[in-house]
Amino acid sequence: MTFRDRIVPAPALATDPPNALRRRLLLGAAVAVPAMALGSLAGSRWVSATSLPAGTPVRRSIGALAPDDPYVKLFKDGVGILRERSRRDPLDPTGWDALAVQHALYCSSIRPDLQIHWGWDFLTWHRAFCWSVERVMREAVKEPQFALPYWDSTRHRRIPAPYWGKDNPLHDATRQMGADDVIPDDFLDVEGALSLDSYYAFGGYPYDNPSGDMIEGNLEQGFHNNVHNWVGGNMGNFATAGFESLFTAHHNNVDRIWEMWRKTHGLAAEPQHDAWLQRSYSLVNEKGQREIVAVKDMLDTRRLGYVYDDYTVQPRQLPDPLLKDGTGVTLAVAGALKYSGRKPRILRFERANVPLHPLCCRVFLRDRTNPGNAPYVGTFTILPVQRGGAPGLDRNVVMQLALPETVREKVNHFASVEAVIVGVPLKGRAIPEAPIPLAKAELAHEVA
Ligand SMILES: [Cu+2]
Known part of the structure; x- marks a missing residue:
């Protein structure tokens, strides 16, 4: 169901x-x-x-x-x-x-x-x-x-x-x-x-x-x-x-x-x-x-x-975005993605190293041994925060994306997996020009 x-x-x-x-x-x-x-x-x-x-x-x-x-x-x-x-x-x-x-x-x-x-x-x-x-x-x-x-x-x-x-x-x-x-x-x-x-x-x-x-x-x-x-x-x-x-x-x-x-x-x-x-x-x-x-x-x-007056949403209307469709640059690739090998539920990573806010990204999981195999996971946004010298305000904030069931199944068969994050260009908003490493990235099985 x-x-x-x-x-x-x-x-x-x-x-x-x-x-x-x-x-x-x-x-x-x-x-x-x-x-x-x-x-x-x-x-x-x-x-x-x-x-x-x-x-x-x-x-x-x-x-x-x-x-x-x-x-x-x-x-x-x-x-x-x-x-x-x-x-x-x-x-x-x-x-x-x-x-x-x-x-x-x-x-x-x-x-x-x-x-x-x-x-x-x-x-x-x-x-x-x-x-x-x-x-x-x-x-x-x-x-x-x-x-x-x-x-x-x-x-x-x-x-x-x-x-x-x-x-x-x-x-x-x-x-x-x-x-x-x-x-x-x-x-x-x-x-x-x-x-x-x-x-x-x-x-x-x-x-x-x-x-x-x-x-x-x-x-x-x-x-x-x-x-x-x-x-x-x-x-x-x-x-x-x-x-x-x-x-x-x-x-x-x-x-x-x-x-x-x-x-x-x-x-x-x-x-x-x-x-x-x-x-x-x-x-x-x-x-x-x-x-x-x-x-x-x-x-x-x-x-x-x-x-x-209503408790329903309209599901997505279009097929998943494809990795090659990304018009932005690939801005982050996980160096070493922690992966237990069990069917994962969540992709997590620390956002503190993402230099540009706001930033909207599409996320894919790619099979390193077969790069054409890169299912779409989801789209997330990092909103800008006033910095003002407050230590820790936007450090140690972890982003997590729920993996769709089809992705969980696919990834479970990947020999080696990496996360690829592609910036989405939006009117008046910038995206980073160079790839950045993804800190503390892991595919988690347990979510509790
Ligand atoms: Cu809000």
């Missing part, structure tokens, strides 16, 4: 604007103007607070909605209100900038100990953050059924139309990709990540794991980083990503894929010990007050007050 067979079908939740609401709008019926938190946005329109379906608020796929969809307009209003709050007072805790800067703080060289990437805080911290933004925005638009949208980039492979346009609070002029650019097929692969039984391998390892390294989960370093870097600009840098209106939409999609993993692997697959369950994060609630939330209280999204 492949993971696709095991994906839980979408529940019967609202997938379209409520029909009654749509009809009212189409018929030009009176649309109530909400009590906006700010008078300056009185031009914004939304229906009364009871128009969205009752029950748990639903996070909806924004790529499937027209820019003038009432739900999209409500979301734009929400972002507009929060941005306006920050213009009036940059330290307003319920303003866009004060919320966004949290992400920079939690991935900066100022406080390396706060790092929430490259390990098991990645999924949970971002869930807490998006939940915080959602609550603040729900309060701002005075719509108790409001939930943030998500960007299902596996289906909607361009930046969705609502995010573009002059005088649009969702627009971000720093993006390096335009409205017509399409994300490459292999950037969007989550099959490898979803196939992993180990939560650590999927979502990130404990920071105090025996290796002494920070080990990113497969979903983070592949799909998640690929999309951040592909958009580029603010989105392509830890310090600025939180300011992009796409940030929560992309992270909600990551969160949704985590929910898919949970539905197929069972809740017991996640760490059951207090070292994880009792981890906690500080966030801002809808009143602008600080609140502490523990991981154990964030594992049921219904308890947090949201569900998704």
Whole structure:
């Protein structure tokens, strides 16, 4: 059974604007103007607070909605209100900038100990953050059924139309990709990540794991980083990503894929010990007050007050990239790849020696005795980090890629194997010109 067979079908939740609401709008019926938190946005329109379906608020796929969809307009209003709050007072805790800067703080060289990437805080911290933004925005638009949208980039492979346009609070002029650019097929692969039984391998390892390294989960370093870097600009840098209106939409999609993993692997697959369950994060609630939330209280999204309208992804559409297709240079080849000889599950290597950030790469495993035999493993991205002299900030970070089943089988028959990493040229982004060695590269059998 492949993971696709095991994906839980979408529940019967609202997938379209409520029909009654749509009809009212189409018929030009009176649309109530909400009590906006700010008078300056009185031009914004939304229906009364009871128009969205009752029950748990639903996070909806924004790529499937027209820019003038009432739900999209409500979301734009929400972002507009929060941005306006920050213009009036940059330290307003319920303003866009004060919320966004949290992400920079939690991935900066100022406080390396706060790092929430490259390990098991990645999924949970971002869930807490998006939940915080959602609550603040729900309060701002005075719509108790409001939930943030998500960007299902596996289906909607361009930046969705609502995010573009002059005088649009969702627009971000720093993006390096335009409205017509399409994300490459292999950037969007989550099959490898979803196939992993180990939560650590999927979502990130404990920071105090025996290796002494920070080990990113497969979903983070592949799909998640690929999309951040592909958009580029603010989105392509830890310090600025939180300011992009796409940030929560992309992270909600990551969160949704985590929910898919949970539905197929069972809740017991996640760490059951207090070292994880009792981890906690500080966030801002809808009143602008600080609140502490523990991981154990964030594992049921219904308890947090949201569900998704769909729990599926679109699988890759194209065949695997071929090694000879790489238009970039081959920039890293493993010197001595540690390989136990047992059917491997994971390719790992230390990323500290990769000199250029950001960097997006395709990875192949090549049979040294038969170089034409080089199956594709996956595509990952290293995002840039503020350096600022903080020792260890991006050292000892290990990249790991889940091996697709077909690759596991093939590699098991290779007499001698090496990893080949090919940079993917992207608009405005550089790739190294010379091969670099791959430190601490190994094919691991065990992932726990
Ligand atoms: Cu992110």
